[in-house]
Amino acid sequence: MTASGRIVFSRMEEVIFGRPAAEALAELVERLGAARVFLMVSGTLNRETDEIEKLRRALGNKCVGTFDRMPAHSPRSAVIAAAEQAREARADLIVTLGGGSITDAAKAVQLCLSNDVRTVDDMDRIRGAVDVKPPTVRQISIPTTLSAGEFSAIAGVTNEATKVKEMFRHPLTIPQAVVLDPEVTRHTPMWLLLSTGIRAVDHCVEGVCSNESNEFSNASSLHGLSLLARGLARVKADPTDMAARLDCQTGSWLSMAGLAAGVPMGASHGIGYVLGAVFDVPHGHTSCIMLPWVMRWNKPANADRQALIASAMGHPGEDAGDVLDRFIRGLDMPRTLSDVKIGREHFDRIAQQAMGTPWVPRNPRPIPTPAEVKEILELAA
Template sequence: MQKGRVVFGAMEEVVYGDPAAQAVAAQMDRIGAQRALLMVSGTLNRTTDEIAKVQGALGGRCASVFDAMPAHSPRSAIIAATEMARAANADLIVTIGGGSITDGAKAVQICLANDIRSVDDMDRVANRPSPVAPTVRQISVPTTISGGEFSAMAGVTNEATRVKEKFAHPLVMPRAAILDPAITVHTPEWLFLSTGIRAVDHCVEAICSGEAHPYGDAQALRGLAMLATGLPRVKADPADLDARLDCQIGTWLSMGALSSGVPMGASHGIGYVLGAAFDVPHGHTSCVMLPAVMRWNKTVNRERQALVAAAMGHPNKDAGDVLDALIRVLGMPRSLREVGVCPEHFDNIAAQAMGTPWVPRNPRKIEGPAQVREILELAA
């Protein structure tokens, strides 16, 4: 008889297809928030009118705007945003942008609740299981599709150590996510498509996990099917809003298994290190690592990998090959060499990867750095 545990997150609503400005204002009405800190993409703020539209819809309820979050959510930027939130007496954080902004706001929630006021003071809450619960919550308008808005954890880069740290609490999951395909047309093609492969990675590692369960499978398999068809459609026609929305909904589904308790594996674990230590974008880490991890794992989860290939429309084919083909169709990098990572770095990457949350829970047991290096060599 099967047994298991399904965890439900703290998100209250997902709104899809409505314009972001209208949807953000409606969410503030719903929850009664009066002073929103907007944490937004600097590029979106400076080169489009999308942020101005949101500010216009909120009027006096927009307390301040922070638009200086670099990639990989470094500690110094978290502190700067936290201080802005304090000065504005914000009662809500609204994020409009990619995964680094979404994760950054999660960390800001924890810093506010735990009276964190300096980069060094963040040691008190980094990688800790039970910080003080956030009271200033978050609403997320994602412009990429890596799916971080559906997670209750954030990755923050410690600039001193070049290591990505976990900031987590059940309540850092946004209260609501707003999926507006129109706002994503400003996202650079490489970024939208590569973060789509990050979402594919969520689906695939969930399906292939040794801890998979039916609830997670249902979402991951459907999400994978939507992404496998939607991403090439966006590549072929960037103005196809229906395809973009399919990718956004597929991304939402891709996070169902992770947020309900299914762990990720070596692709995510190694990706953490590549991002923090080598500044490889999140999406590119999955483009490079996922097929290699699948091939290394195949001896222990061949039947689960067959589900992946079938969901992607290629039953009876090797899942690693199917993934490789999708990534190539999208024009994404397919080797560590292409993202600036050389074999002389492999030993350091392998050692760091063993300390991530996910490598120890890879479906094929990884006993030590030597086996991580085997995977890296497959992706070289």
Template sequence: MLAQDKQENAMIHGIHRYPPMERVIYGIPLAEALADEVNRLDARAVYVMASGTLDRETDVVESVRRVLGNRLAGVCARIGSHTPRTDVVAAANEARAAKADLLLTVGGGSVTDAAKMVGLCLGNDVTQAAQLDAFRAVITPDGKTERPPVKPPAVRSVDVPTTLSAGEFTAMAGCTDTTRHVKESFAHPLMMPQAVILDPAVTVHTPEWLFLSTGIRAVDHAVEDICSVNPTPFSDGMSLQALRLLAAGLPAVKADPADLEARLNCQLGAWMSIMGSQNGVAKGASHGIGHVLGGTAGVPHGYTSCIMLPHVLRFNESVNATRQAWVSEALGHANESAGDAVAALIASLNLPATLRDVGVKLEQLDAIATGSMHDRWVHTNPRKIDGPPAVRALLEVAW
């Protein structure tokens, strides 16, 4: 009997925690939903953080300006990929000067994380990038996460995501120290937005590669939660439904980018995929290695999941084959291995499958392997990863 099978024969027990998010609005046009939220929260000075591309090339940010009117406290459309510290602190200083009482994000994961970090900066008197050293998580050599005390954010957010990474549903943020080229983790329960607005019409402006690859990131959330060392009944159910929605929705969007119903199904799947993260379900090496590929090698997170998840599933199959079979079935490939089922979905979307495809050089693998051992989720991988050589072997297979 497999180790995880034995675990599942034990009495189920645990605690389900409801996150400090007030509501999720889905399928309602952005202008209507935003007006309702601003009135509900009685916001008087809304600081908008938007994707630069949305601001420059679409009318989405202008429509937000019209809805907010004299409640607009400022617009920041200068957040770089992987949420650089310097960009975060500059935005926080602007929001502080504007006396913002609500943050509004319109964009992808980097903008979402930036708003969380701005809230942290405002609540902890951070005015310079170096001050964030005092609030970052530290991963000890044995894989434990040590988080320093953090005061709650002074200002919270309403988020309008344009990608499927689902970071808007968590209380954690990744923020990159561009001096050391390391992406670090920050957290406080109230860094989670007060509300999320899911409007599929806003996502039509998102580049196809970004929408689809972040959809695979959501698949990664669901898969690694199902296969986790500490799954919960609630996250199991939500993750399986997430996979069904994403497995149907992503190819439908690929076939017809104007299919708003398929886009909304993808958004709902991404939302469901993150429920385990809200309750402490540990991820595995696909996420852990992916963090380092992002912060060290500049690989977009959606692409890290495309490349690493099939290989991590194959690596782990000897310890969680039963749960991997659930993944295959939810993806509509009950007679295939989970690794092959995920790889087939990725291939059908014409997304990259190797590290070479995304510009990672062979000489970078040692640094990535070493850095990965400082990520908490490498240490909670279902099959033990006992050092950089094991990560290096996975990277070589993926290269």
């Protein structure tokens, strides 16, 4: 039977790679005609490096404010604070420089601005709603990590009251442009850069292994995985290797082609959402811990897909779960739940909450109840 399907392309307009971020940003702002640019950036980079000042100098009097207080996992209260500051500054463009939490928060800020959301409780109006007003203030992202959220129209925001990571989305919340400059990643702690690289590996792997993948998404994911497998090891061996860092950034970009086109992720992402929101485990570490165990649990359902993963990582004919396990250990990343102080007493809650994520119900090996999630957690204990 002839295959059929549908590829949904994003509303991103361009990606600039391998050029100094400030230089590329100045050209983008000029081209877009923006006059009031609001920065959402890493507090550490703002305090301890000159990277943010470089952006301010490049923007000149077009820079109308800076927000640098976004915690990990993008809590609602901080999103509201950033939105209020952007509103007061009458921003017509948001520029982010930092990791995934800042990128996601800015996407949510876009929706807060266009829908007059001013309080934490007001955010309920735009979560999952079909009649959300589209953003009128768009975003440019300059990522310093590799988790690749800048290539998605989905914003993950943590509800502090429930400790649940919620998704906010609109096709136009995806950044209008992304600048990939390997030099700005020099300040990123090595554990954070490498672990978010594994997050991108997770996108590639779960995309290829999905029952809903397609030839377009597989091509991007497999080449992205190959770039990441080579690049991450090279960056660890030589942190000054900018070509390797750019390979990782490119692999990270390619890792999102499937997800952006509508291919669902699986249990590694679903369980990871809960580990991040409830236990504050960094995104990258959730993938380092869960992905090989999910692969082993899924193997009865997709051994043929898993063979593609092992080949892309340079180990044809080997078990993909084992290949991933060795690779992640080689980067000195955590590999078990006990490594991040999560014990069996939490497994019931994790399993129940994971069932409510978008990804666990679409895992390639069916997960009809929390009991199957607990089987995976036991492997990862």
